[in-house]
Amino acid sequence: MSTATQRNRLELMDYGSNLDTWGDKLNRNFRNIDAALDGSLAVDLTAGGHVLVASDFVEDEARRRVLRTTGGGKLTIPAVEKVYYVLAQDPFSATDGTTTVQVPAGFSVLLAQPLSVHSSAKNTSVAVFAYPAAIGASHLSGLVLVAGTVPAVIPPGGYVDVKATAAAQVGNVRFAAGASARLVGSASGIVVMSETAGVTRV
Known part of the structure; x- marks a missing residue:
């Protein structure tokens, strides 16, 4: 058995x-x-x-x-x-x-x-959902890339590193001026991971 x-x-x-x-x-x-x-x-x-x-x-x-x-x-x-x-x-x-x-x-x-x-x-980082699922250059107003270029879509598993030159909001995530984060693509949306203060979910 x-x-x-x-x-x-x-x-x-x-x-x-x-x-x-x-x-x-x-x-x-x-x-x-x-x-x-x-x-x-x-x-x-x-x-x-x-x-x-x-x-x-x-x-x-x-x-x-x-x-x-x-x-x-x-x-x-x-x-x-x-x-x-x-x-x-x-x-x-x-x-x-x-x-x-x-x-x-x-x-x-x-x-x-x-x-x-x-x-x-519980650490210093923040991970929150941002929508829509496909985020391209038009959605990143107020954010600048740390390196590289903004793709038309961030695919699942792909990412871009960004920094806010001024207060900005992407989907349901708010960035204070100077805050930086990594935007990671997933099947259900964009996960925003940050090691700096000033990134909050709204």
């Missing part, structure tokens, strides 16, 4: 089992490993909260590495060792059923079992 691994619920096959079907099960494990390493999930918390679905062997929600959340409800995650990268449009709470932590808007890392949150807001 197959058993599941503790953290990502992959199938461990018994010796001599799954005759003529082990290849399909192995491929399913590879797909689940792929999701556990880099899979992302949009999670809507506006209706009060959401419990990540965790299922042995098959595709599920809790195995994904990156969570893109909206709304200020409660997110419930499995009480097993796991690292989640969270891109939160709004602050929310997270729980493993025993411990509850507050997650700020922006970029955070959730470490489960025991549950803790490590956010850019």
Whole structure:
């Protein structure tokens, strides 16, 4: 009889089992490993909260590495060792059923079992969402590039480094004069990461 691994619920096959079907099960494990390493999930918390679905062997929600959340409800995650990268449009709470932590808007890392949150807001940096998803030169009024040129679109994984010559706003992010930041493209919008004061979400 197959058993599941503790953290990502992959199938461990018994010796001599799954005759003529082990290849399909192995491929399913590879797909689940792929999701556990880099899979992302949009999670809507506006209706009060959401419990990540965790299922042995098959595709599920809790195995994904990156969570893109909206709304200020409660997110419930499995009480097993796991690292989640969270891109939160709004602050929310997270729980493993025993411990509850507050997650700020922006970029955070959730470490489960025991549950803790490590956010850019706890350091000196800020990570906030800016919209629209495609930001080009026309959206960067008041900002200058530190190096390079502004692309028509910042693709997912791409970035530009900018500095505000005067007070400016990009999407829902406000820059004080002199503030600098890195604009990183993502599938859901532009993540603004800053190591200086004067970058706030509005």
